[in-house]
Amino acid sequence: MIQFELEAKEGNARAGILNTPQGTIHTPIFMPVGTLGTVKAMTPAEVQELGAEIILGNTYHLHLRPGDELIRKLGGLHKFMNWSGPILTDSGGFQIFSLAKLLKLDQSGVVIRSHIDGSKITLTPEISIAIQQNLGSTIMMCLDQCLELPASRAEIERSIALTASWAKRSKDASQVGSGVSGEQALFGIIQGGDELDLREQSLAQMLEIGFDGYAIGGLSVGETKEEMYRVARHIAPKMPAKKPRYLMGVGDPQDLLEGIAAGIDMFDCVMPTRNARNASLFTSRGKISIKQNQYKEDAGPLDAECSCSTCQNYSRAYLRHLYKANEILGMRLNTYHNLYFYLSLVKEARKAIKAGCFLDYKKEFLQKYQSGTDDSAAESGA
Amino acid sequence: MIQFELEAKEGNARAGILNTPQGTIHTPIFMPVGTLGTVKAMTPAEVQELGAEIILGNTYHLHLRPGDELIRKLGGLHKFMNWSGPILTDSGGFQIFSLAKLLKLDQSGVVIRSHIDGSKITLTPEISIAIQQNLGSTIMMCLDQCLELPASRAEIERSIALTASWAKRSKDASQVGSGVSGEQALFGIIQGGDELDLREQSLAQMLEIGFDGYAIGGLSVGETKEEMYRVARHIAPKMPAKKPRYLMGVGDPQDLLEGIAAGIDMFDCVMPTRNARNASLFTSRGKISIKQNQYKEDAGPLDAECSCSTCQNYSRAYLRHLYKANEILGMRLNTYHNLYFYLSLVKEARKAIKAGCFLDYKKEFLQKYQSGTDDSAAESGA
Numbered sequence: 015m016i017q018f019e020l021e022a023k024e025g026n027a028r029a030g031i032l033n034t035p036q037g038t039i040h041t042p043i044f045m046p047v048g049t050l051g052t053v054k055a056m057t058p059a060e061v062q063e064l065g066a067e068i069i070l071g072n073t074y075h076l077h078l079r080p081g082d083e084l085i086r087k088l089g090g091l092h093k094f095m096n097w098s099g100p101i102l103t104d105s106g107g108f109q110i111f112s113l114a115k116l117l118k119l120d121q122s123g124v125v126i127r128s129h130i131d132g133s134k135i136t137l138t139p140e141i142s143i144a145i146q147q148n149l150g151s152t153i154m155m156c157l158d159q160c161l162e163l164p165a166s167r168a169e170i171e172r173s174i175a176l177t178a179s180w181a182k183r184s185k186d187a188s189q190v191g192s193g194v195s196g197e198q199a200l201f202g203i204i205q206g207g208d209e210l211d212l213r214e215q216s217l218a219q220m221l222e223i224g225f226d227g228y229a230i231g232g233l234s235v236g237e238t239k240e241e242m243y244r245v246a247r248h249i250a251p252k253m254p255a256k257k258p259r260y261l262m263g264v265g266d267p268q269d270l271l272e273g274i275a276a277g278i279d280m281f282d283c284v285m286p287t288r289n290a291r292n293a294s295l296f297t298s299r300g301k302i303s304i305k306q307n308q309y310k311e312d313a314g315p316l317d318a319e320c321s322c323s324t325c326q327n328y329s330r331a332y333l334r335h336l337y338k339a340n341e342i343l344g345m346r347l348n349t350y351h352n353l354y355f356y357l358s359l360v361k362e363a364r365k366a367i368k369a370g371c372f373l374d375y376k377k378e379f380l381q382k383y384q385s386g387t388d389d390s391a392a393e394s395g396a
Numbered sequence: 397m398i399q400f401e402l403e404a405k406e407g408n409a410r411a412g413i414l415n416t417p418q419g420t421i422h423t424p425i426f427m428p429v430g431t432l433g434t435v436k437a438m439t440p441a442e443v444q445e446l447g448a449e450i451i452l453g454n455t456y457h458l459h460l461r462p463g464d465e466l467i468r469k470l471g472g473l474h475k476f477m478n479w480s481g482p483i484l485t486d487s488g489g490f491q492i493f494s495l496a497k498l499l500k501l502d503q504s505g506v507v508i509r510s511h512i513d514g515s516k517i518t519l520t521p522e523i524s525i526a527i528q529q530n531l532g533s534t535i536m537m538c539l540d541q542c543l544e545l546p547a548s549r550a551e552i553e554r555s556i557a558l559t560a561s562w563a564k565r566s567k568d569a570s571q572v573g574s575g576v577s578g579e580q581a582l583f584g585i586i587q588g589g590d591e592l593d594l595r596e597q598s599l600a601q602m603l604e605i606g607f608d609g610y611a612i613g614g615l616s617v618g619e620t621k622e623e624m625y626r627v628a629r630h631i632a633p634k635m636p637a638k639k640p641r642y643l644m645g646v647g648d649p650q651d652l653l654e655g656i657a658a659g660i661d662m663f664d665c666v667m668p669t670r671n672a673r674n675a676s677l678f679t680s681r682g683k684i685s686i687k688q689n690q691y692k693e694d695a696g697p698l699d700a701e702c703s704c705s706t707c708q709n710y711s712r713a714y715l716r717h718l719y720k721a722n723e724i725l726g727m728r729l730n731t732y733h734n735l736y737f738y739l740s741l742v743k744e745a746r747k748a749i750k751a752g753c754f755l756d757y758k759k760e761f762l763q764k765y766q767s768g769t770d771d772s773a774a775e776s777g778a
Contacts, residue, residue, distance in 0.1 A: 051717065055724040080692075080717040086694055088713055096709045206520065310462075313470050327478045330471055335462040342437040342724055 016153070016199040016226055018258045018279075022368045026251045026277035029367040033170060033256050035196065036092070041069040041258065041279035042363055044356045047287060050074045051085075051095040052352075054130070054287050055349040056340075058097040061326040064350070065357045068100040068152070070282045073145050074137075078130050082148035090150030090194035102152035105142045105276065107203070107231070108263060111160040123157070139180040143200075144188040150195035155229065156184035156201040163236040171206040173232075174217065177205045178219035185223050186237075199226035199229070201260060203247060206379035207232060208241050213249045228253045229260040234269070238369045243272045250277040259361070267296065267383060269358055274363050286356045290348035295336045296355040299386025304348070309334045322354035353368045398535065398581040398608055400640050400661075404750045408633045408659035411749040412518035414640050417578060418474070420591035421449040422477060422479040423640065423747055426652065427484060427668060431457050431633040433467075433477040435514050436669050437724075438554025446732070447739045450482040450534070452664045453714045454505045454518075455527050456491035462529035470533030472576035484664070485533035487524045487566070489585070489613070496578050503561065505539070521562040525582075527571035532577035537611065551634040551676040552589040553574035555614075559587045560601035567605050580646045581608035583642060586631060588616060589646040595631045603636070609644040610635050612660075616651070625654045632659040648679060649741055649765060653758045656745050663742070668734035675719045678737040680761075686730070691716045701704040 015035070017240070022029040030041040044055045046061060048069045052062050061069060066365035068209045071091055076082055085094050092098055110116060114126035114135070123138030129207075139157045146154040156179040161169060181202050190198045202220035206213035220228055230249060233242045246261060253259045260280035270281055286296065293305040297317035297353025302309075312330035313337040323331075359379070397417070404411040414421040428435045428443060430451045437444050443451060453473055458464055466477050492498060496517070497718035505520030520540045528536040540559040543551060563584050568583045572723075578602045584602035588595035595612075596731055602610055612631060615624045628643060642656045642662035652663055668678065675687040679699035684691075686698070694712035706715075706729040718726025741761070748757035 050721045050723060051714070052725040055643050055728075057725065057728070079721050080713070083711070084693060087693060088711065094711070094714055094717075096714075227531075240576075267729050311466060311469060329470065329476070331462070332433070332476055332478075333464070339432045341432060341434050342727055343434040343439065345724055346439070346728075 015146065015197045017254060020231055022370075024367045024370055024372045024395065025135045025275065026247075027363075027367050027372045028279060029364045030258070030279055032201070032279070034068075034100045035215060036098060036152050039069060039100060040364060042270075042360045042367075044360045045070045045280060046102075046353055047282055047285075048095070048097075050079060051091060052077060054291065055345045055395055056353070057388045058095065060126060061097070061353075064101075064353050064372065065361060066215075066353065068102060068280075069097060070102050071103045072106075072109065073103050073116070073149070073151060074106035076103075076149060077106070077145050078128055078137070082145040082215045086148035086194045090148075092150060092195060094342050096144075100152040101147050101149075101201040102153040103146045103155065104262075105146070105155040105157040105203075106137050107142075107155075107158040107160055110137065111162070111235075119159075121176070139183040140187040141202070143184055144191055147188075147193045147198065148290055150193045151198060152201045153201055153227065154188065155201050157307060158205055158231050160205065160232045160235065161207055162233075163207055163241070164205050167209060168351075168366050170205070170209055170212050173207075174205045174212055175218040177203065177216065177312055178223075180196075182223050185225070194358070199256060201225050201227040203229045203231040203262070204253075205232045205349040206249075207264055208237055208245055210245065210248045213245060214252065217249060217252060226258060227258040231264050231378045232265045233261065238288070239269070242269070243276070246273055246276040247279065253277070267356070268380060269381065270356070270359060272361065274360075274367075274372070283359070286352035287349050289353040291345045293348070295333075295348055296352050297386065298382055302386075303328060305337050308332075316351055317355075320351065320355065322351050323349070323355075324351040325342045365378070397579045400510070400531055400609070403636065403751075406752055406754045407657065409656050409745075410659055410661060411494050411746045411747050412640070412661055414661070416450075416482045416581070420451060420533050421482060421625045422657045422746060424652075424742045424749075425449055425662055426660060427664040427736055428740045429454075430477070430479075430483075431664045431666075432461060433458060433473060435735075437524070438671065438735070442732065443735075444481065444695060446735050448481075448735065450484060450662075451479060453483050453485045453531060453533060454491065455524060455531070456488035456496070458531060459488070459517070460510055464527040468532070468576045471589075472530075473542060474532060474577060481493035483531075484533040484535040485528045485531050485537065486644075487528070487537040487539040487585075488519050489524075489537075489540040489542055492519065492615075493544070497621045501541075503558070505562075509681060521565040522569040526573055529573045529575045529580065532575045533580060534580045534612075535583055535609065536570065537583050538563040538585055538607075540587055540613050542587065542617065543589055543615045545589055545614075545623075547589050549591060549594075551677050552591050552594050555589075556594055556598040556601070559585065559598065563602060564605050572773070583607050583609040583611050585611045585644070586611040586635075587614045587760075588631075590619055590627055592627065592630045595627060596634065596711070599631060599634060609640040609642060612646050613644045615643065616646045621651070625631070625658070628655055628658040628660065632736050633691075635659070649724045649738070650762060652741060653745065653761065656742075656749075656757060668738045669731050672730035672734040673737055675730070677715075677730055678734050679768065680764055682765055683692075686715045687711060687719050688716075689712070698733055699737075702733065702736065706730070706733040706735050746757050749776065763765070
């Protein structure tokens with residue numbers, strides 16, 4: 015189904031190749047988020063041109079709109095959105111935690127209120143898998159319970175127990191139904207908050223069930239960066255060496271580099287795409303908020319060191335104008351640049367790992383990245 | 397500066413070539429509207445790929461945002477927006493009529509209230525030309541007074557007199573200042589409402605001043621289609637044969653074909669781009685509103701006879717989903733298709749004129765176009 019090969023290691027950092035029926039993924043990789051069957055503002059051709067070898071789809075969102083049964087009827091998510099490469103679908107677990115209103119949570123699953131029309135939605139491990147089978151993703155995720163941090167040890171203990179029970183049921187369900195586009199891989203999710211021994215316990219539970227890959231969930235949910243790095247550094251190296259390791263919903267450029275150093279292979283985050291639409295742009299010298307007055311007459315490129323088509327063809331003044339005038343092209347050019355920045359980062363990291371100079375690369379990147387003035391204080395969080 | 401050559405005629409319909417310092421335009425041509433320095437939702441590369449050989453910029457809008465002086469400082473509109481082909485800028489006359497609140501109108505010019513921030517803006521023929529020189533467009537337009545129809549004969553008489561006086565001052569002004577990117581052509585605008593003799597009088601006034609091309613303004617402003625065609629059919633053939641003829645702000649596919657039949661060479665309209673963003677899409681069998689329920693599970697292309705990338709790669713169901721979810725990609729795919737439809741229409745018309753079968757082409761196109769169910773009643777006018 016999927017096959018993972020390690021190509022090189024430097025410390026805990028890894029370069030690998032993940033073969034899937036839909037295409038080959040060179041790790042470490044960043045996965046752009048395509049919530050509703052589109053990486054916002056981009057065509058699939060652009061996403062491919064940017065070097066994204068796998069994208070994300072959101073089970074919860076697609077279940078609501080346009081509906082996973084409709085997508086199955088139309089041949090699955092790949093065909094529906096005209097993306098033939100690998101797709102990873104999440105389980106809906108994170109949206110239960112972050113977006114929908116939780117009405118009921120018990121052993122069987124959850125009842126939530128849709129953020130779109132207020133209707134009641136029941137989500138169980140079996141339903142989540144059935145939806146993901148209707149979508150026909152390359153990699154499915156188990157439904158898990160994600161906690162906000164800080165959380166008490168007792169809460170975390172309960173959440174890993176529930177997550178383990180749901181993981182077992184997810185695996186069983188995955189062996190019953192069938193995906194619209196053939197066989198699908200399934201990843202388990204390690205919870206455990208910031209308690210290292212509970213993280214280990216959650217990992218052991220997942221290993222006992224056995225998955226095609228393993229993810230770290232429940233990070234970037236309120237804890238400090240250092241806390242997140244401490245957990246990732248502790249647990250990632252203990253995860254199976256021969257299976258892909260995925261740090262869910264993380265993060266900013268520094269988070270990616272620290273994650274890679276800890277031994278993570280896969281990342282996803284809405285940050286490059288969402289920030290782009292809010293004028294917050296990544297450059298080699300830190301984030302800038304292109305809406306600011308200082309760029310009004312700035313004829314220079316967004317990032318003089320970037321070779322993306324936005325930086326090659328447009329000035330900061332033009333990007334600022336497009337943002338101020340709420341022009342769609344502004345969101346396009348910004349999104350293209352931010353994704354290029356993220357995908358270049360992981361590509362360069364991979365190259366460095368293979369060349370045995372990842373730590374130097376990381377240090378130099380961060381030195382430069384943190385040297386610039388981060389003027390993005392005015393940035394909207396929306 | 398610019399040079400126009402007639403290649404073929406069929407009845408009053410013409411195929412020509414308009415050479416400009418920024419590139420060659422094959423007429424009849426449709427000019428996509430790039431109000432604020434971007435054809436909404438498209439990159440310049442896409443606009444070029446679509447076969448648009450000239451685009452429009454709006455003097456009023458660009459004066460307000462980001463400001464024409466800023467654009468001049470940054471090298472002119474071509475450089476600012478990364479479009480090296482021809483650009484025609486309007487004079488602001490239509491926005492005085494349609495968008496801004498008119499505070500004062502006299503011989504000298506107008507004072508209007510900005511629709512953005514309520515500030516007062518003075519627009520005179522000289523100021524309009526100065527703005528267009530700052531933008532550095534290929535073709536400038538004279539400031540004119542556009543009337544809503546119906547209008548009294550006395551009002552129309554006053555408006556053509558004012559338009560003639562402003563046209564003379566526009567020409568004088570154009571010979572004083574200088575464009576940021578070198579010499580610019582200037583077109584005069586024929587007003588006269590639905591009074592054919594006043595149209596002729598306005599044309600005579602423009603001819604006396606002498607311009608590089610002539611436009612018909614003040615149509616599609618409240619009159620019926622038949623009224624508009626009657627005026628165009630009357631005046632277009634009387635316009636100089638050796639200069640380009642431009643029908644301003646018109647129109648739908650039928651309007652373009654009737655305009656071409658009347659002898660018009662150039663058209664512009666926000667319809668393909670604006671409609672696209674509101675889910676109203678042009679097909680060979682009429683307009684459809686992709687938001688409608690009937691397309692929910694429709695796996696077919698928007699228009700089976702269209703070879704644009706939207707129709708080749710996406711289903712009606714997907715386009716409907718993108719629209720309902722307010723996804724930027726939906727506006728992109730829809731805009732691309734509608735512009736492709738318009739540009740194919742004028743390209744085919746040109747081919748037919750050269751082959752001497754334009755009237756057959758027009759008849760067949762309209763028969764098919766009007767045969768489909770126009771389901772766009774629900775369409776938003778916004």
